[in-house]
Amino acid sequence: MDVAEAPERVVVIGTGLIGTSIALALREHGTEVLLDDRDPVALRLAAELGAGVPLPEAALARRADLAVLAVPPGAVAATLRDAQKRGLARAYTDVASVKDRPLREAAELGCDLRGFVAGHPLAGRERSGPAAARGDLFLGRTWALCPTAATAPEAVAAVTGLVRACGARPLTVAPAEHDRAVALVSHGPHVVAAATAARLEGADDVALRLAGQGVRDVTRIAASDPELWIGILTANAEPVAGVLESVAADLARAAAALRGDVPADGLAEALRELLGRGNAGRARIPGKHGERAPAYAVVSVVIPDRPGELALLFQAAGVAGVNIEDVTIEHSPGLPVGVAELAVRPEAAERLAGELRARGWSVPG
Amino acid sequence: MDVAEAPERVVVIGTGLIGTSIALALREHGTEVLLDDRDPVALRLAAELGAGVPLPEAALARRADLAVLAVPPGAVAATLRDAQKRGLARAYTDVASVKDRPLREAAELGCDLRGFVAGHPLAGRERSGPAAARGDLFLGRTWALCPTAATAPEAVAAVTGLVRACGARPLTVAPAEHDRAVALVSHGPHVVAAATAARLEGADDVALRLAGQGVRDVTRIAASDPELWIGILTANAEPVAGVLESVAADLARAAAALRGDVPADGLAEALRELLGRGNAGRARIPGKHGERAPAYAVVSVVIPDRPGELALLFQAAGVAGVNIEDVTIEHSPGLPVGVAELAVRPEAAERLAGELRARGWSVPG
Incomplete structure (x- = not known):
């Protein structure tokens, strides 16, 4: 199969937002999609949306080109083992936002890692579930792929074909590097947003009436589903802890300076240093979809x-x-x-x- | 003057974004506006935009109804003293985002506090300076007013008329309560955004390519002008320090749990507790302009x-x-x-x- 070609037959396990969106994108290329989910309601809804047909319980007469494991990080390894036992596909990939620990768990469970390419599409919505799925969810987005020394080139080619069929841009990155990166740009900020929003729980009504766009932006992702995030943070524990420790240290230092533990000039200098690093870090974030934002x-x-x-x-x-x-x-x-x-x-x-x-x-x- | 009536004659000292926007809003009501700024370029630009005419250096033949001190928090007290010495207006207000310390400084400088109503319009833009000013900047926004026991009712009436002429909604709040509130919903989140963005300064390019909308939102306000914020944070030091200490403590606790200082079940529980408080706090933020967001x-x-x-x-x-x-x-x-x-x-x-x-x-x- 050419890397630029969409796969002919794909199994999608997990018909939530991401799994169903992948299935819808593939259907637009005429790919045959077989769907599976532990939740029969989610499975039926995905099928009704045109994402594919339910995976038969019996053995497949013909293996799929690819199986996509669209399950939480803690479920990737066991789902991979079961799918490989059933011989569902020639190659496998997942979409979890953590890569290193699921790979180690899969090795421990004796999975065949030659046929597995860990993946992570950088796309999401505020809403979840198959009803929120869209075939264009991945258009122009970055999709991280984490092949290892063990991965077969044909598996990488198959998964790359899937990514391109979804309109996304593959980015190859080592699993541990991926996890450190998402701790910095996603998992750490998520906990920071929650801790900032947590201050508002017991605040006076008057304080809330003085809320402007700034605090709305800082805390927007604090509205996310805690159970989903417990899985992600637990699976990427060490890198996230490192980010949180650094942020906490900066905040504690700023608080101490504001409390007066520095000479009068030292306060402005301490704040200037932190706010300046904030300016510099913010400026490094590229525009939407990975491009530098044009100056409109x-x-x-x-x-x-x-x-x-x-x-x-x-x-x-x-x-x-x-x-x-x-x-x-x-x-x-x-x-x-x-x-x-x-x-x-x-x-x-x-x-x-x-x-x-x-x-x-x-x-x- | 009826509280619902726009003032007839207003002096605006400081023709930055806020001062010029107030002047533009007043001009739409036919108010005579006299402008002053230490920066002659900013003053000329505001006048050219139609915000008013430069304040003559000579004594005014007729006092203004009101003088608006649109200067940083650290400059409010001295500006008020100088304006009162010149007898510019019958009543005075400011627009700084900190209220308690400037009031105390004004008392120390011997200002006449009967004629002064501390104020804070909750409006702003990413851009600053008179060129970014808009007469509709305050439409529908909350505008905090902090009269004290010393404030004369006529001064409150005059400033309320200004607020209504700008299309904003006055909210009376005690100075210290205001400052604790903005520490929670503005100043604290600002430092948190900076500390989160600061992590990205030395990050790998790959990490930045994995940045999504979440980290963009959390760090948006980290792009603000450090010098402006040094003034604000310094003037509201104690309340801001309290917010930062609480956020830092939550983050440090989460980091310790992720490092494994709790039993296996304890990690999920610790994260659930923090993320749950984040959900609850986030849910308390009203929609745009202080109204509950309609569910569109x-x-x-x-x-x-x-x-x-x-x-x-x-x-x-x-x-x-x-x-x-x-x-x-x-x-x-x-x-x-x-x-x-x-x-x-x-x-x-x-x-x-x-x-x-x-x-x-x-x-x-």
Whole structure:
């Protein structure tokens, strides 16, 4: 099978958000998809959404090219062992957000690691379950692949074909390196968000009324399902602990400086050092989907808050030949106007603002 | 002056983002605005934007109703003293995000506190300076007011009139209570975001390529100007230190559990407890502008990434009589499609999806 080709026949074990989304993406390529899930409701829903047909209990007459284990990190090794015992496929991959420990557990369980390529698509949604699945969930996203010295090249080729069929970009990385990376950019920040949000549990109502966009952003992922995250954090315990210890140390140092354990000048210096490192770290995050964010210009337009106004706005943009790259709408409840912030390529901003003003829109600034 | 009436004549000292935005809002009510800033460039720009005219150096023939001190927290007291010495206005207010310490400093400097109402509009932008100012910046926002036992009722009435003229909602709160609240919902989270972002400064490129939306949200405010925040954090040192100590303690405890200092069951329990408190705290944050977020339904539409497509999309929504409450556009660089997520009132979601599908749009799910 050519790496650029979609697999012909795939088994997906676990029809949650990720498994069902992979299945839907494969179905668009005409791939035959066989679905399995311990939860018969999730399985039926995925099948009804067109993600594939239920995996028969009997032995398969013809092995699949690939089996995707879309189960939590703690279940990967046992699911791999069982699937290999049944001889479901020629190659196997998983989608868990931790790689090193499941690989070690699979080795301990005697799995055949030649046919297994550990994988992790960097995509997700606030919602979970098959109903939230989308065939385009992985378009343009990074998909980490962690082959080891034991992995057969044909297995890597098969899994790479799957990743490309989903429209994602494969990124090869060693398992331990992957786990240290996601501890830094995902698992650690998750616990930090929870600890920050935890402060609000017993806060006065007045404090909450003073909450702005900053604390909303910092704590957004604190709304996630704890059980899902207990599995992830436990499986990546040491790297996550390291990140949390570093953050805690920085916060404790800042608190001590604020309490006055440094000379007067020392406080500003201590804060400048930490906030400066924060600036530098933040600047290293690439834009959406792994590309450096292009520096869009923002054109703000005051809009009446009623149906049809946005259509006129975008129509005007279309007439001006300007592509709107992103839109944010700010509403003011109880007031009949809002502000639309239109992100456009910098060279198009003036043309757009002019066109909108010419059509009577209020474009401040 | 009725509290619902805009003031007739206002001095704005400090023509940065907040001061200039207040001035622009007042100008829309026909208020005469006199501007002052130590930076002549900022002053000239604010005047050119129509925010008002420069404050004459000579004594005012007629005192203003109100002077707004739009300066950093550390400069409020001295600015108030100087303005009162010049007799610029009958009442004074500030906009700093810390209230208790500036009030104490003003008392120490011998300011007349009967005419001063400390204030804090909960509004801001990623950008700063007069060029980013907008007359609608405060529409629907909460604006904290911190009168004390010493404050004259006429001063409170004058400042309340200003707040209403800006379209904001006044919220009376004691200075120390305000400062504890913003430490919880703004200043503390700001340092936490910086400490989390700081971890990325020396990270491998591969780690950054695995960054998703979660870490982007957690660290967004870490991009802010350190000098501005040094002033804020220093002025609110004790309450912020308390928040940082609590977050650091939670993180250290989680790290210790992940390192194995608890029995095997204890790890899941410790994480469940922290993540559960995070869920509870996050759930207490009201929606935008201080209202509980209405539970919008999201309709996802696949759109070709070219001018005019969004216009057609919003036109269809207008035909269906559906108001789009918010829009998010996901782009996939290198691919000719994106996904627009349209937030609408739940009862309108099905109608919108049907209308869009009938017009040939791809509406997954």
